[in-house]
Amino acid sequence: MNTQLAITLALLLTSMVLFIRNKPRMDVVALLVIVALPLSGVLTVQEAVAGFSDPSVLLIAALFVIGDGLVRTGIAYKLGDWMAHKAGSSETRLIVLLMLTVAALGSVMSSTGVVAIFIPVVMSVAMRMNIPASRLMMPLSFAGLISGMLTLVATPPNLVVHAELVRQGLDGFHFFSFTPIGLVILLCGIGYMLFARRWLGSGQVGKDEPERQTMQDLAALYQLTERERRLRVEPDSPLVGRPLNELELRSEYGINVIAVERQRRFRNLLQVATGNTVPQPGDILLVDLASPAIALMGAYQEIGVTPVSLESSYYSVHSHQLGLAEVALPPESRLAGKSIQEVAFRSRHRLNVVGLRRNGQALPGVLVDEKLRAGDTLLVAGSWKDIDRLHLLTRDFVLLSLPSEIREVVPAARKAPYALLSLAVMIGLMVSGVVSNLMAALIGCLLMGSFKCITMDSAYRSIHWPSLILIVGMLPFALALQKTGGIDLAVGGLLELFGDAGPRVLLATLFIATAVTGLFISNTATAVLMAPVALATAQAMGVSPYPFVMAVALAASAAFMTPVSSPVNTLVLDPGGYRFADFLKIGVPFTLLVLLVTVVLVPLVFPF
Template sequence: MNHELLWVLALLLAAVTLFILNKPRMDVVALLVIVALPLTGVLEIRDTLAGFSDPSVVLIAALFVIGDGLVRTGIAYRLGDWLVATAGSSETRLLVLLMVSAAGLGSVMSSTGVVAIFIPVALGVAAKLKISPARLMMPLAFAGLISGMLTLVATAPNLVVHSELRRAGLEGFGFFSLTPVGLVVLALGVVYMLLTRHWLARPKKDAEGSAPRLTLSDLATAYRLHERERRLKVRADSPLARQALNELELRSQYGINVIAVERHQRFRNLLLMATGHTMLEPGDVLLVDLASPAIALLGAYQELGLEPLPLASSYYSLHARQLGLAEVALPPESKLPGKTIQELGFRSRYNLNVVGVRRHGKALEGVLVDEKLKASDTLLVAGEWKCIHQLQGQSRDFLVLSLPAEVDEVAPTARKAPYALLSLAVMILLMVTGWVPNVMAALIGCLLMGAFRCIDLDSAYRAIHWPTLILIVGMLPFAQALQQTGGIDIAVKGLVAVLGEAGPYAILATLFIVTALIGLFISNTATAVLMAPVAIATAQELGASPYPFAMIVALAASAAFMTPISSPVNTLVVGPGQYSFFDFVKVGVPLTLLVMVVSVLIVPLVFPL
């Protein structure tokens, strides 16, 4: 063992120790590695910086952008709604659906990108079902890792092993070569997480330590909106049809304040925010706020040609991703006290409707347009979230208070959802067919997202999780350093010398364990780079088929369950799940051993020794 290899191993040990201590941050440790490796004399600076141009790193960055595009267009939240609707109140059904969905999507695209897409979905679902995110984040990460065992293109290590087989003059794996084993591991993983989810640590931040955020329902209750909300359909014979709202004076004459309009158009349903210029059409459904529930008894509906429709729940909740509520306070320097709501002109100036007023903590009733404001009043405005955001900082006369929790799930480009799905489908098609490299497919998907305005440049740059990329870039050079210092040759000779007489099953198990252990310290792509040639050379040394040995390495490289630094997938969920290092050790080590047993038993059946 030469002194250069000793330096590399010492540096690797130091990095792992800092990762375990989590001081400094993992991405800072990776930067230290990038600086320190050239000092060993093994690698030049350009070699240590090569990770910044590595296709897998660019691919992951592009998939973060794809994931954010799916969030901004509301697709991720719709998927969450589907999970909630399908799972009902069953956490068990939810966990199964979440893991199977993540693994299925991850089988044709980067598992890191898939987990990045599903994290906001899982957080939203956890909030709706009032369960700890910790019970969903780790199963999500493990499903993302298992997805790498389902197809050839699911993860970079599979492609590394495939390329190593081709480099050795052999035929590589097919697209579905790993699928039989991967499906068994997925079923095992789902059952295992159902049994061990109770082991997962709860978030360190106690929910009782901070006040919960207001919701739309809370605001509607505080201002007594539920008593006044109605859905009214414009009949074909209605005198309101084909007229603008500002010509009808519905609010002043009838006490009917139109908030928004539901309109069916070209095989899709639209929600139009009401403005003075909104033209009403026959068949429109008006979402209105009544000055008094008694309006219907006065015959106003019949006179206006309106048909009441059932309203199962608040329309603010039904349209929470487009239609919002916000409280507006009057600061001491405001010039608005003494003016009426009609004089404020909220609808004409800000495209927002004043739907409630609270004075001394009590909601006012009756017709509000002629109500003169007082300094202590708080207004409740309704309208499009974009207009509510624009209202902040526009005037010294009012102050927008904290927004309700639903603002976190707003889809600013919801109407672009079909284009986002098209962009995703094009990317997956290019990946599956192999017409272009995976990284090119992902970049094409990003460009399509941008061209269709599903995402803008500022959002795209914010979507990239740079600490994860730096961590990967910093660990990649270790693979080349160990190769150049003879570390791989020493590993092959040692493995054959110790286990050459023990039989192929023992060697397969050992290769799995060694690959999984190395994967604790460096990226699974780098682990595959190190171990694939070791596995193939070992098989040739034993006179056995190299395919089961190579597949074991591919499977073990994806079985990075044991620590939060074993894979970027795990790193992504540490924050949302608020896990400790040993949460992964406690849950991940037994799962890794189970996957090893299953792999060693099934792989020789798929690829005979």
């Protein structure tokens, strides 16, 4: 082993340890790699930063924008409602439709976003049908993962292995190259879940509720209904003329101001509260109290306000302007360990945290000092425009649930046909091969923009930059391992151990190595590391590289075994009431089934 290879392996091992610890965050680790490789002399600066111009990275960014167009036009939500309607009262039909719908939608947009959209739909259907949500959440997450095995653009690992083929001077995969194998795995997944659901029946059974929760339902779920008040600001109130962030009403009095009703020229205007909102005499403050009995403490008199009648929830009254949404904290969230006060949600995102659920239970009061934990769900209130900005910000939190009122405020609902047209044009160009996949995706984005399905601001916000930086930072490792002989060393070890057993055994070995590595680090990073090994193994054996890199791509998506191996699994952990052992019990056998399908089917579609 030469010195440069030792340095490369040390950096790789350090990166994997940091990925597992998630400190610092993964995209920061990727940037450190970009700096460390040139400083150590393993790569030049140009080689280390080449990922920023890699077509696969730009393609992934464009696909985030395409997915945003499907959400802003309401297509994703309408698809979920259609599925719930068609399922009727049949649990079997519901599971089949759920997995087919999620897999189809996930084949052209982020599986994390798809699963986040469908969680509230599945919860409401489970309550209406009086069945445990645990029998549906696992099929939902598995379908999200299987969607990555259906098309070239379904998940970043597919694009990574495609780009590696192109870099080696070979023809890359086509749009539907994954589809024959992915469809078989999807059918196996549906059949497996129809059988395995009997092991998932211990969750809570809900009561009958409407198809999708309303804002009033969310308010009741988080115990807000008894704490809502309307308070008129008196002329002599000490609140007058001072911004809310100076008044400390939450910490001093347990009063959280959500919005302000202000009389202007014979009509009431609603102003969603921010830290800079300045109360004026006669304003009606829409507030959330830490306790329904707070008025008994004399707080109203002290701050110069008087109660005003509240006939129904102000969230329902002002639903066109004032929205509610649930957000979940994924395992890598930087908000874990911080209090709601420290997070400064209102100043950063112009949204108020009005509720907190932990382990399925709502915590009472305005919890300004409560320390957040991974897996918590927060209920936030604010304008629909500000709520929309939360979509796909999957680093610190994931937009988990939107109430039924979102149907009335989808920002580009009338543009849904144009979004479908743009998507069809993109897929048609990718399938035909008239232009490159990147050009097809960029044309789709331009069409979405020209039809006003998206805006420039929403397009930039929709791109998950940490994922792109992670890919850019891991790509130099593949080149460094090639230059220093690391790939040859790995291939030599594989051939020495399994070379005499035949290519199918090596195929299975690569699948297992990729799937196991993906339990600890990002599946994208796993694909970046394993794709060159697969190519070199095929070259050393003198066989076609396509079955080997296909096996790596499929294994990278086979993150079924633990709740932390994919954000998709983490999202359904709390709604399904699952434990770590549940994923092992259901995920390990299915991963072995996917391994069997891969070893049998891949060589038939892509001969050695």
